[in-house]
Amino acid sequence: MDPLKLEKIPGAGSNRQYYRIYSPDESQPSVIGVYDASAEESEAFVYLARHFSKRKLPVPQILKVAQSHQRYLQTDLGPTSLYDALSEGRKAGGRYNLQEQQLLKRTIQKLPEFQIRGAHGLDFRKCYPQPEFDRNSVLFDLNYFKYCFLKPLDIDFNELKLEASFQLLAKDLTVDFGQTFMYRDFQARNVMLSSDEQPYFIDFQGGRRGPIEYDVVSFLWQASARYPQSLREELIEAYLESLTRYMEVNTNKFRSNLKVFVLFRLLQVLGAYGFRGYFEKKQYFIDSIPPAIENLRSAIAGDCCPYPYLHDLLQRITELPQFQVKEEIKEREDGYKTAPDTGPYKPNPIDGKPTFSKYEGKGELSVRIYSFSYRKGIPEDEKGNGGGYVFDCRSTHNPGRYEPYKNLTGLDGPVIRFLENDGEILRFLEHVYYLADAHVERYIERGFTDLMFCFGCTGGQHRSVYSAEHLAQHIHEKYGLKVTICHREQHIQYTLQAQKK
Numbered sequence: 001m002d003p004l005k006l007e008k009i010p011g012a013g014s015n016r017q018y019y020r021i022y023s024p025d026e027s028q029p030s031v032i033g034v035y036d037a038s039a040e041e042s043e044a045f046v047y048l049a050r051h052f053s054k055r056k057l058p059v060p061q062i063l064k065v066a067q068s069h070q071r072y073l074q075t076d077l078g079p080t081s082l083y084d085a086l087s088e089g090r091k092a093g094g095r096y097n098l099q100e101q102q103l104l105k106r107t108i109q110k111l112p113e114f115q116i117r118g119a120h121g122l123d124f125r126k127c128y129p130q131p132e133f134d135r136n137s138v139l140f141d142l143n144y145f146k147y148c149f150l151k152p153l154d155i156d157f158n159e160l161k162l163e164a165s166f167q168l169l170a171k172d173l174t175v176d177f178g179q180t181f182m183y184r185d186f187q188a189r190n191v192m193l194s195s196d197e198q199p200y201f202i203d204f205q206g207g208r209r210g211p212i213e214y215d216v217v218s219f220l221w222q223a224s225a226r227y228p229q230s231l232r233e234e235l236i237e238a239y240l241e242s243l244t245r246y247m248e249v250n251t252n253k254f255r256s257n258l259k260v261f262v263l264f265r266l267l268q269v270l271g272a273y274g275f276r277g278y279f280e281k282k283q284y285f286i287d288s289i290p291p292a293i294e295n296l297r298s299a300i301a302g303d304c305c306p307y308p309y310l311h312d313l314l315q316r317i318t319e320l321p322q323f324q325v326k327e328e329i330k331e332r333e334d335g336y337k338t339a340p341d342t343g344p345y346k347p348n349p350i351d352g353k354p355t356f357s358k359y360e361g362k363g364e365l366s367v368r369i370y371s372f373s374y375r376k377g378i379p380e381d382e383k384g385n386g387g388g389y390v391f392d393c394r395s396t397h398n399p400g401r402y403e404p405y406k407n408l409t410g411l412d413g414p415v416i417r418f419l420e421n422d423g424e425i426l427r428f429l430e431h432v433y434y435l436a437d438a439h440v441e442r443y444i445e446r447g448f449t450d451l452m453f454c455f456g457c458t459g460g461q462h463r464s465v466y467s468a469e470h471l472a473q474h475i476h477e478k479y480g481l482k483v484t485i486c487h488r489e490q491h492i493q494y495t496l497q498a499q500k501k
Contacts, residue, residue, distance in 0.1 A: 006033075016041075020076060030076045031063060039069040044128035045205035046072055052118055058110070058200040077200045082107060082191035086225070093350045094226030101231065107191050107199045108219060108235050109242040111183070114201065115212050116246035119181040124209045133182055133210030138170040138264065145267040149274030153320065157313055165310035172260050173211070182210025186218045188225065212243070213254065213261040221265055221299075223273075223292035259304035266296045293323040344445040359385060361447035364498065365440070366482045367475055369453045371410070371468040373460030373489050381452060388452030389439075391432055393463035396424040400462050409490055410465030419466055429467060433474055440479055460489030472496060 009018040009032075019033040036042040046069070052059045060074040085103055089096035096104070124131040146162065183204050190203040216239055220232045227235075236258075243249055269292050277285035297318040305311040317323070345354070368388075370379045378390055399405040399418045408415045419425045436453065443451055453471055457464040465487050472485045473496075480499035487493070 021073075028075075031073050032060070032076050033071065033073055035071050037070065038128075040128050041205050042069045042072060044126060045203075047123075047126045048204055048207060049074070051122055052114070052201075052204075055113075055117055055120065057113055057118055058198065059204075060200065060202060077192035077202070078194060080193045081189055082193060082199065083188040085193055085197075086188060090224060090226060093348055094228050094231075095348075096227075096231060101234070103193070103197060103199075104227075104231070104235055105238045106197075107188075108216070108239045110199055110201070111186060111215055111219070111239060112212075112243040112246050114183055114204070115180045115215065116243075119179055119209070122181060127208040128205060130208060132208050133174065133177075133214070135170040135174050138173050139166060141264070141268045141271060142166045142169065144275065145271035148272075148279065149270045150317075152274060152278045153317065155313075155316065155320070158309070161309040162313065165307040168307055169260070169264060169310070173264055177209075177211035179209065180212050181207055182212070183207050183215045184210070184218070186215040187222050188219075211257070211261070213257045214265070217258060217261040217265040221262055221269075221295055223269060223288050223295050226291060226294075229298070259302070260306075262299050263304045266292065266299055270296070290323060293318055344442060357446070359448050362449045363447065364482070365443050365449060365451060366484070366498075367440070367451050367453070367472075368484045368486070369455075369468045369472045369475075370485075371455050371457075371460055371464035371487045371489070373458065373464075374456045375458070376460070376489065378456065379454055379486070379488060383450045383452070385450060387450065388454070389432075389435065390454045390456065391467065393425070393428065393455055393457040393467055396428050396463055397422045398458065398463060400459060405462065408462075409487075410462045410467070410469060411487075411490075411492075415462055416466065419463070425463060425466060429470060432467070432471060436471060436475065437478070440475060440481070444479070460487070465490065 004024055005022040007020040007022070009020055011018065015037065017035040019035075020030055021033050022030050034042070036045075042065075046062050046065055049059050049062050053061060060077055063073040063075065065072040082103060086096065086100050089100045130137065143166075150157065183201075184206040185203055190201065192200045192202060194200060216236065220227055220235055236255075240249060240251060240254065270289070273285045273289050273292060276282045277289060296314060299305070300311060300314050300318070305314060347353075368383075372379050374392075374394070381387070397419070399408075399415050402418075405415050405418060410416070410419070439451065453468070455464040455467040455471075468485060468487065472483045475481060476483045476496045476499075482498040483496040485492075485494055485496070
C-alpha cells in the first residue's frame with residue numbers, strides 16, 4: 001500500500017531521522033518511520049520497545065523492522081511532546097502553571113515502572129552500547145566534559161588533580177545499584193502526550209542496567225527547563241511516593257546519592273553541549289550552555305561537590321565573564337520609583353524592577369478586627385486603603401436560633417460552649433488563621449502599618465463576635481501586635497496593646 005504523504009519530522013540532538021507516513025488505512029492513518037545509521041542502536045530500541053510492551057508500559061508499538069535493522073516502523077504517538085506542552089513555562093523563566101506541573105508529576109510518577117517493572121525479565125546484554133553503567137562509562141563522559149567543554153574555554157587547570165577528582169567521582173557513582181533499568185535519556189523531549197495528556201515514552205535505546213538516581217536527575221536538572229528548586233522537590237517527592245510501590249526506599253540515602261548524580265549530570269550535559277555547540281556549531285546547544293552553567297552554579301552552592309579541586313575549578317568556570325547573568329532590564333523612565341532590591345520577594349529578570357508602594361516601609365503594623373451584622377452593612381475602612389478581609393460566618397451553626405442564647409453574645413460562656421461543641425466555627429477559623437497569618441507576616445516584612453479583618457453574621461451578635469474575638473487573641477499572642485477589636489452591633493471596642501519585643 002503506497003503512502004499518501006511522507007513528512008520529515010525535525011530532529012533536535014539525535015542523528016536518527018524520523019518521518020511521519022500518512023496511510024490510506026483509516027484504522028491507522030499515520031505511522032512513524034525511523035532510519036538509524038547504527039543497526040546496533042536500532043536493534044536495542046526494537047528489543048526494549050517490545051519488552052516494555054509486554055510489560056504493559058506506555059511505549060510505541062513496533063510494527064515492522066527492515067532486514068538491515070536500520071529502518072523500522074512504529075505507532076504514531078502524535079505530534080505533541082511534553083517539551084512542547086511546557087513551552088510557555090520555559091518562556092516564563094521556569095514559572096510553570098498547575099496544569100504544566102501536573103504533567104510533570106504524571107510523567108515522573110511513571111519512571112519507576114520502567115526502572116523496576118521494566119527491568120523484570122530484561123536481557124541487559126542486548127542494551128547498546130553496553131549492558132550496564134560502570135566506571136568506564138562515567139570516565140568517558142567526564143573526559144567528554146574535559147575535552148569538549150573545558151579545553152575550548154582555554155581555562156588553566158591541573159590535569160592530574162582533575163583526573164584524581166574524576167576517579168573519586170566515578171567510584172562514588174558506581175556503587176552496587178541492583179537490577180534496575182536506567183533509561184539514560186529521560187527528558188521532556190522523549191515523552192509524547194496522547195490526546196488525553198497521558199505520557200508515552202520514546203528514545204530509550206541507550207538504556208542499560210544502572211542506578212535509579214541518574215534518571216531523576218536527567219529529568220529534573222534539564223538545563224533549558226529552568227525548574228525552580230521548590231518544583232524539583234515536589235517532583236522528587238512524587239517520584240519517591242511512586243517508587244515505594246515497587247521497592248523499599250531509604251530516602252536519606254537516595255537524596256544523598258542524588259547530589260552526586262546532579263554533579264555528574266551537569267558535567268555530562270556541558271560535555272555534550274560543548275561538542276554539539278563548539279565543535280558541530282549547532283546553535284541550540286550553544287544557547288543551552290548559559291542555563292546549564294546556572295544549574296551548575298546552584299548545584300555547587302548546594303554542597304553537591306565534595307571533591308575540593310573539582311569544586312574550585314567549577315567555581316572558576318561559573319565566574320567566567322561569558323557566563324555572568326546580564327542585566328536585561330532598563331531603569332524605568334516613566335517617573336515611577338523602583339523598589340529597593342531588598343525585600344521578601346525573589347526578583348525574576350523577566351519581570352523587571354517593581355515600583356515602590358507608598359504604603360511600604362512606614363512602621364509597625366496595627367490590626368483592626370470588626371464583628372458586624374450584614375443587615376447593617378460592612379464596616380467602613382476609616383484608614384482609606386481598602387485592605388483586609390471580610391469573612392461571612394453565616395455558613396456555620398447559629399446559636400441565635402435557640403431560645404437560651406437569643407439574649408447572649410459570642411463573648412458569653414454558654415454561646416462559646418455551644419459553638420465549640422458544635423465544631424463548625426473551629427474548622428472555619430482554621431482556614432481564617434491560615435490566610436490571616438500569611439497576610440500579617442507579609443505586611444510586617446514590607447513595613448505596612450494597617451490591616452483590617454471583618455466578620456459578619458446575621459445579627460452581628462454570636463458567630464461574628466466569637467470569630468473576631470478569637471482572631472484578635474490569635475494575632476496578638478502569635479505576633480505581639482497592637483490589635484483593636486470593635487464589636488460594632490454590641491457597641492464594644494477595646495485595644496490589645498503591642499507587646500515589647
